[in-house]
Amino acid sequence: MEAVKNIPLFAIVLSLFSGVLCTMLKNKAARIYTVLFECALIAGMALVLIYTLQTGTSFTYVMGEFPAPWGNEIRAGALEAGMALLFLIVMLMSVIAGMHYLDDMDASRVHLYAALLNLMTAALLAEIFTNDIFTGYVFVEIMTLTSCGILIVREIGRTTLAAIRYMIMNLLGSGLFLLGVVLLYDVTGHLLMVPMHQEIIELMKDPGSALVLTMATGILTLGLAIKSGLFPFHYWMPDTYGWATPTSAAILSSLVSKCYIFLLIKIYWRVLGTDVFAAMPLKYILFALGLCGMVFGSVSALRATNINRMVAFSSAAQIGYIYAGIGLGGRYGWIAAIFHIAVHAVTKSMLFLTTPRLAEVSDNSLLFKNLTGSAIRDRDAGAFFLMGSLSMIGIPIFAGFSSKLLFGIAAVSSASEPMMLLLMLALALSSVLNALYFLRTVIRIFRDDGSRKICPIGGRWDYLMPMLVLIVINLLLGLASGVFVGWIETGLSMFA
């Protein structure tokens, strides 16, 4: 079983290699290779998860035999392995379900798209597993470039414009993140997370150094908040997700932004330590922005006239939930935030893979006024959209319900009464708004106005199979949330 310890590093290196390989393959071969490679990675991550759960500890892979504080490290615990496993499954399902739309793409580009997906997988895994903050920065930039690549693969003007806006916001975020990393390195003298943490504990005793640390953490957090689309930095989201190909929209909304948040959580836990983070005023800012995101994201979704923009604004609201959980802190605050990362990854990818099918049977329009009756014309997509919406609203048995329940528990167990009240209020308001805009859409797409001929399109296995997998995971997260909460608790115990 010791060989399992090599899997995270090999997964990252092989993903990078696969990216290069795919540029040399033909379209079909690149597609098949990517799917098979993702399957192999999923099997590998499952092994790492089983190994870490069995041993009850995380393991560190020291590269080049240079021990800390030199060298570079990869560290894998149950949380990292589980999150990587879930992200890879969502990525694979998004690729398979969106395969049909890749045929519309310029034929000379499909293998390049596969190459970008492999490079993105490398960045995703590296950000999840790295124990070195500068390696984190390098892969954040690789993630930014590959995200931009999978966005502009659809060659229309609005997509390029969306990509430019996406890149500008991401570059602002990257610049701030780099400055934060450099400041932290400057005061601690380390890049590896554990030695950094030991130095930070000493430095916090000195008020001058504590101020520098708070500033550095603030700058770093601001960078990742911009990149992940926290309110009020979420305005790039609707254009980006709205104009991307279905697979790209699903991956960008459910994996890329979550990956940045996961890296941020790792920095809070492993570099700062939860006690140091809890003593910083930063948590109140994150909490407040999270609450604003929950409400204003939902209000913007309610005002949207295009289904993709609505789902994108809903993402901004869901990101608000995650940041509110982080800002709230405490045992349940962290659990709720991490659980919501998983829930949102599964649900949002499903919604973004459904909307193009509804548009396809509505004169290729995503505008609500043209979508009337689309769920009757394409029953599969309608059913999947309904289930995704019910999950987002928080109807029992679906994952969204467990998530909102966890946020409720987190609010009630909070030591601060004002924070508890504010979170409960925002949770109630956001849920009502969620129900309003999702049910309004569901009613519209299921209402047959008789203006169009009903011509249901046949179910394709390459669409039905991945969507069913996403629904099963969604239901598992909803019905067996205790198991997942247990996994997160075990993971957090070996995360710091």
Add this chain to the structure above:
Amino acid sequence: MIETLMANYEEAAAIILFGIGFTMLLFQRNLMKKLIGMNIMDTGVFLFLASMGYIKGRKAPIIANGVTDPARYINPVPAGLVLTGIVVSVSVTAVMLALTVRLYHRYHTLDLDDIYIISKHQTEDR
């Protein structure tokens, strides 16, 4: 305050450069100027890192004349980080330039606001 800034003038200059670059990237409407801003911002961080990594009186970490005392050399890590950062910055600039060229070919302007207005009236909008 002024004395502290004068004593750390390299770091102060780096932060000012970062601020200028950040503001340009955020507020300039012209895409080329935005790109220049991005490069100034990155350069600010690299200057900060390079100045913090250099200690006056010490030499580059290449053993010369058989002197192996670490106190005689500077730490090579900040220089390594700057090099990595430059590679990242160049790659990002290349991608941004490619996107800018593509946008210019389509809209015949580099002004982001104008591009946005033109794109809203296009028929490919759904």
